[in-house]
Amino acid sequence: MAEKALASKLRAIVGDRYYREDMEARVAHSYDGTPMLQALPDGVVYPASTAEVAAVMKVLAEHRVPLVSRGSGSNLCGGTVPLEGGIVMVMHRMNRILEVDLENLTATVQPGLITAEFIAHIESLGLFYPPDPSSMRISTIGGNIAECSGGLRGLKYGTTKDYVIGLEAVLASGEIIRTGGKLMKDVAGYDLTKLLVGSEGTLAIITEATLKLVPPPRAKKTMLAMYRDLYGAARTVSRIIEARIIPATLEFMDNPTIRVVDDFAKLGLPLDMEAILLIEQDGDPEAVERDIALIEEICIAERADRVQVAADREEAERLLTARRSAFTALARLRPTTILEDATVPRSKIADMVLRINEIARKYNVTIATFGHAGDGNLHPTATTDARDHDEVHRVEQAFAEIFEASIELGGTITGEHGVGIVKAPYLEWKVGSAGLDMMKGIKQAFDPHRLLNPGKLFAKETRKRVVLQHE
Amino acid sequence: MSSQTFGKPDIEHSNPLARTMLKKLDYDQLTNCMRCGFCLPACPTFRETGVEPESPRGRIALMKAVVDGVMEPDQAFEDQMNHCLGCRACEPVCPADVKYGQLIEQTRDAIEDHAKHGAIVSGTRKLFFRGVFPHQNRMKLLGRSLRLYQKSGLQKVARGTGIMKLFPAHMREMEQILPEAASQGVVERIGERYPAKGQRIATVALFRGCIMDVLFADTNVNTVKLLSEAGFDVVIPKTQGCCGALHAHSGEMDQARELARVNVKAFKDAGVDYIVSNAGGCGALLVEYDHLLHEDESWAEDAAWFAKRVVDISTILVDKGRVPAFAEEAAEGAVPEAVAETGAAATITYQDSCHLRNVMKGSTAPRKLMKSVKGAHFCEMRDSDRCCGSAGIYNVTQPEMAGQILEHKMEHANATEAQYLLTSNPGCLLQMKLGIDKHGRGGDMKAMHIVDYLYERIARPGDEA
Numbered sequence: 001m002a003e004k005a006l007a008s009k010l011r012a013i014v015g016d017r018y019y020r021e022d023m024e025a026r027v028a029h030s031y032d033g034t035p036m037l038q039a040l041p042d043g044v045v046y047p048a049s050t051a052e053v054a055a056v057m058k059v060l061a062e063h064r065v066p067l068v069s070r071g072s073g074s075n076l077c078g079g080t081v082p083l084e085g086g087i088v089m090v091m092h093r094m095n096r097i098l099e100v101d102l103e104n105l106t107a108t109v110q111p112g113l114i115t116a117e118f119i120a121h122i123e124s125l126g127l128f129y130p131p132d133p134s135s136m137r138i139s140t141i142g143g144n145i146a147e148c149s150g151g152l153r154g155l156k157y158g159t160t161k162d163y164v165i166g167l168e169a170v171l172a173s174g175e176i177i178r179t180g181g182k183l184m185k186d187v188a189g190y191d192l193t194k195l196l197v198g199s200e201g202t203l204a205i206i207t208e209a210t211l212k213l214v215p216p217p218r219a220k221k222t223m224l225a226m227y228r229d230l231y232g233a234a235r236t237v238s239r240i241i242e243a244r245i246i247p248a249t250l251e252f253m254d255n256p257t258i259r260v261v262d263d264f265a266k267l268g269l270p271l272d273m274e275a276i277l278l279i280e281q282d283g284d285p286e287a288v289e290r291d292i293a294l295i296e297e298i299c300i301a302e303r304a305d306r307v308q309v310a311a312d313r314e315e316a317e318r319l320l321t322a323r324r325s326a327f328t329a330l331a332r333l334r335p336t337t338i339l340e341d342a343t344v345p346r347s348k349i350a351d352m353v354l355r356i357n358e359i360a361r362k363y364n365v366t367i368a369t370f371g372h373a374g375d376g377n378l379h380p381t382a383t384t385d386a387r388d389h390d391e392v393h394r395v396e397q398a399f400a401e402i403f404e405a406s407i408e409l410g411g412t413i414t415g416e417h418g419v420g421i422v423k424a425p426y427l428e429w430k431v432g433s434a435g436l437d438m439m440k441g442i443k444q445a446f447d448p449h450r451l452l453n454p455g456k457l458f459a460k461e462t463r464k465r466v467v468l469q470h471e
Numbered sequence: 472m473s474s475q476t477f478g479k480p481d482i483e484h485s486n487p488l489a490r491t492m493l494k495k496l497d498y499d500q501l502t503n504c505m506r507c508g509f510c511l512p513a514c515p516t517f518r519e520t521g522v523e524p525e526s527p528r529g530r531i532a533l534m535k536a537v538v539d540g541v542m543e544p545d546q547a548f549e550d551q552m553n554h555c556l557g558c559r560a561c562e563p564v565c566p567a568d569v570k571y572g573q574l575i576e577q578t579r580d581a582i583e584d585h586a587k588h589g590a591i592v593s594g595t596r597k598l599f600f601r602g603v604f605p606h607q608n609r610m611k612l613l614g615r616s617l618r619l620y621q622k623s624g625l626q627k628v629a630r631g632t633g634i635m636k637l638f639p640a641h642m643r644e645m646e647q648i649l650p651e652a653a654s655q656g657v658v659e660r661i662g663e664r665y666p667a668k669g670q671r672i673a674t675v676a677l678f679r680g681c682i683m684d685v686l687f688a689d690t691n692v693n694t695v696k697l698l699s700e701a702g703f704d705v706v707i708p709k710t711q712g713c714c715g716a717l718h719a720h721s722g723e724m725d726q727a728r729e730l731a732r733v734n735v736k737a738f739k740d741a742g743v744d745y746i747v748s749n750a751g752g753c754g755a756l757l758v759e760y761d762h763l764l765h766e767d768e769s770w771a772e773d774a775a776w777f778a779k780r781v782v783d784i785s786t787i788l789v790d791k792g793r794v795p796a797f798a799e800e801a802a803e804g805a806v807p808e809a810v811a812e813t814g815a816a817a818t819i820t821y822q823d824s825c826h827l828r829n830v831m832k833g834s835t836a837p838r839k840l841m842k843s844v845k846g847a848h849f850c851e852m853r854d855s856d857r858c859c860g861s862a863g864i865y866n867v868t869q870p871e872m873a874g875q876i877l878e879h880k881m882e883h884a885n886a887t888e889a890q891y892l893l894t895s896n897p898g899c900l901l902q903m904k905l906g907i908d909k910h911g912r913g914g915d916m917k918a919m920h921i922v923d924y925l926y927e928r929i930a931r932p933g934d935e936a
């Protein structure tokens with residue numbers, strides 16, 4: 001529990017109701033969406049304004065007590081687990097849309113706003129905010145920014161970083177900074193906005209964000225292509241891009257995923273297929289028609305067994321449901337579901353899927369793979385049981401090897417879920433030791449006393465590379 | 472793939488409640504929660520407060536922390552468990568299919584084992600849970616005294632003298648909206664059998680419920696007649712009793728199981744094709760009798776027989792019956808003034824019964840029926856799928872949260888400008904009446920059970936009853 005003096009100062013800032021250190025509050029903020037991680041904070045604070053955030057941070061800096069900022073705790077990298085205790089700061093009360101500027105097409109919001117609620121409001125105004133993480137019904141804009149979240153529309157529209165143009169943030173010292181603004185162009189010094197996007201709560205606490213909005217597409221069409229041959233599916237992905245078509249969505253499911261999805265959602269998917277691609281294009285009606293026809297041709301040329309274009313929105317929704325229920329279906333197989341997100345150049349998708357399958361076999365674990373094929377972002381997902389220590393150990397070994405394979409193919413250890421605790425031991429594999437030192441230098445400049453989300457991003461030790469055994 | 476299963480943690484709890492929870496909670500279900508948070512937006516208490524402990528994920532984490540010995544269950548823990556509405560909106564949205572309803576029941580059962588209720592509370596609990604609900608005849612007696620109280624003018628006197636002011640505000644409010652109790656239940660009024668109109672489709676049994684048969688006996692009668700219109704022979708086994716839902720939700724599991732055995736026997740003996748419920752709260756426990764009695768070998772098979780046959784009135788009408796034609800202007804005097812004056816359609820809206828929706832999966836049939844009423848316009852209210860705050864006796868035990876939820880509910884209900892606010896459960900119906908009383912937009916909205924609404928609108932020439 002936090003020291004008495006500290007607690008009373010925090011209470012004086014936010015009021016008695018909004019600082020808690022009872023067991024109920026501590027337990028309920030000891031975890032996030034990541035399996036198998038848990039650590040108790042000493043207290044939980046719910047600020048209502050930037051001024052309160054700054055005042056809280058000043059007190060914590062004075063007492064040298066660490067702080068973890070938290071949206072909805074839906075992240076999958078252990079990002080909000082308070083490894084070193086301290087205070088968890090929940091942003092939910094700061095959840096307002098401050099302004100929608102229809103002349104500049106920007107919105108200014110507070111970090112605790114739920115992403116789906118923001119999107120609904122923006123769409124009601126006839127505008128479009130493309131980042132759509134599958135968790136958008138729960139996750140917050142602040143969490144999205146801190147993790148640089150992506151979604152099904154990432155291929156064509158980019159991810160959160162492409163839409164954040166200005167930020168207000170509180171530093172570890174309690175100072176408030178503002179970066180960027182309602183500007184489409186801004187080269188005044190280092191781009192601190194981009195640096196804070198994806199910084200996982202380790203550099204500053206985001207208290208306000210200005211986001212770019214775009215006009216919505218006028219039409220949309222969805223199709224499903226099914227393959228007996230994995231390479232056919234993978235080649236289709238490359239060929240579509242080669243043909244200079246950028247679909248809005250280009251998703252992939254492998255055979256084990258198809259099987260569980262169909263078993264649960266009863267969609268009548270063909271179980272003998274090696275892979276399914278779910279493709280959606282949007283834009284002007286004529287362009288959409290033309291692109292979809294071309295994509296269909298490419299699918300058939302790459303020996304798709306069956307191609308099915310949705311007749312209407314309802315059918316399209318059914319197809320999208322198939323993809324969205326992948327995670328749902330897998331989660332029901334075994335108690336513990338470990339969803340990873342290795343990313344490779346999109347031309348290497350098929351190689352990567354084969355490597356994943358080989359590695360799963362080698363360690364005798366169950367891994368199904370689905371993901372954003374168009375981005376090269378795959379979600380190999382292990383279904384296991386946290387209580388079976390032996391199996392979990394094998395899963396960990398398998399994932400280490402999967403990350404290794406990913407980097408070997410020119411990819412990365414995480415495409416959208418962030419480093420947090422889970423990937424920290426592998427960060428150096430991706431960025432190299434000089435890169436890691438550079439990042440540590442940046443951290444030092446922002447947060448010299450390691451108060452903001454300590455223990456994340458930088459591991460005490462880098463994992464040794466696994467020696468790959470090629471047959 | 473390893474198929475080994477892993478049991479509960481091997482610890483000796485010094486806290487007695489923790490020890491009981493370790494024994495009673497399904498550890499697999501606790502482990503199945505992967506803490507993804509998908510259930511958060513579905514949970515009314517989380518929506519009202521926005522804090523993690525008031526969410527399903529938070530509550531499961533608290534339960535697990537107790538079982539794992541991370542925390543001692545204190546008063547705050549018990550309060551948090553009691554704050555849960557038990558509406559189970561968290562279950563259908565959960566990707567991992569965590570059986571939250573079972574976890575909260577097991578937790579409350581454990582809490583109840585250790586509860587040190589004050590003399591009045593435990594006296595009242597005993598009276599109601601053991602003394603009244605299980606006994607149909609005593610329910611009747613209670614009904615008759617309530618009726619006597621209402622009829623004799625005592626009610627007026629009580630209201631007039633301000634005696635009611637001595638009761639907490641929410642009890643007073645409830646007293647105001649209680650319908651007139653019936654001295655005669657459905658069997659006393661129409662007997663134990665009622666034949667199908669026309670070709671018989673199947674033989675069904677009515678689960679009459681205890682509160683339903685006292686406060687809403689008309690609805691029970693209308694349910695039987697509606698079933699008959701749709702082609703079903705209806706039997707009403709006299710030996711049936713209370714479903715046990717209130718007991719189960721309050722942690723009185725042994726009582727609930729005893730009641731379940733009585734009902735399983737009563738309906739098994741009746742040998743029917745379906746068992747029809749017209750109260751979502753009861754139905755949801757009835758369809759889970761197999762789970763309730765699964766540890767009792769001698770009953771497991773019959774309980775499964777029973778659970779398989781339970782179906783909500785709307786669902787059986789739509790799925791199996793010959794749905795009669797309904798029309799807003801069919802029954803004499805049923806035409807609302809608005810329709811008569813303007814010729815415009817009457818508007819109906821609907822509040823889902825959480826248990827009907829989330830446990831019995833019966834949300835489409837009522838809507839189909841309402842949309843089939845000629846001359847009426849069905850307007851879906853925002854968040855109709857979200858709990859109204861009634862939740863068994865929640866509105867009595869947690870008046871503050873229930874009141875807050877109700878106020879928001881009524882904002883949405885009022886926005887539909889409906890003349891009829893229909894429900895499928897007595898608790899919700901009372902709560903909606905209370906809502907209209909407290910937050911209605913004045914005058915012309917009426918809360919009704921969907922059965923009563925539909926029965927009044929069957930197009931039938933010269934009905935006898």
Ligand SMILES: Cc1cc2nc3c(=O)[nH]c(=O)nc-3n(C[C@H](O)[C@H](O)[C@H](O)COP(=O)(O)OP(=O)(O)OC[C@H]3O[C@@H](n4cnc5c(N)ncnc54)[C@H](O)[C@@H]3O)c2cc1C
Binds near residue numbers: 072080151453
């Ligand atoms: C089922 C499921 C599906 C998912 N799908 C996707 C997906 O499609 N794409 C994707 O990219 N991710 C996905 N995620 C991961 C997760 O939802 C995202 O990372 C999301 O952005 C986290 O938001 P949150 O509000 O829950 O943040 P939290 O989990 O609470 O926090 C995440 C990180 O942000 C930091 N943070 C939070 N608020 C602030 C703030 N105001 N200032 C500074 N730092 C802050 C925290 O310290 C932490 O490091 C999914 C997760 C789940 C459980």
Ligand code: SF4
Binds near residue numbers: 506509566
């Ligand atoms: S949705 Fe299910 S698995 Fe996810 S946090 Fe809620 S109960 Fe747990």
Ligand code: SF4
Binds near residue numbers: 513515516
């Ligand atoms: S049962 Fe209802 S109130 Fe209780 S946790 Fe689930 S959704 Fe929330």
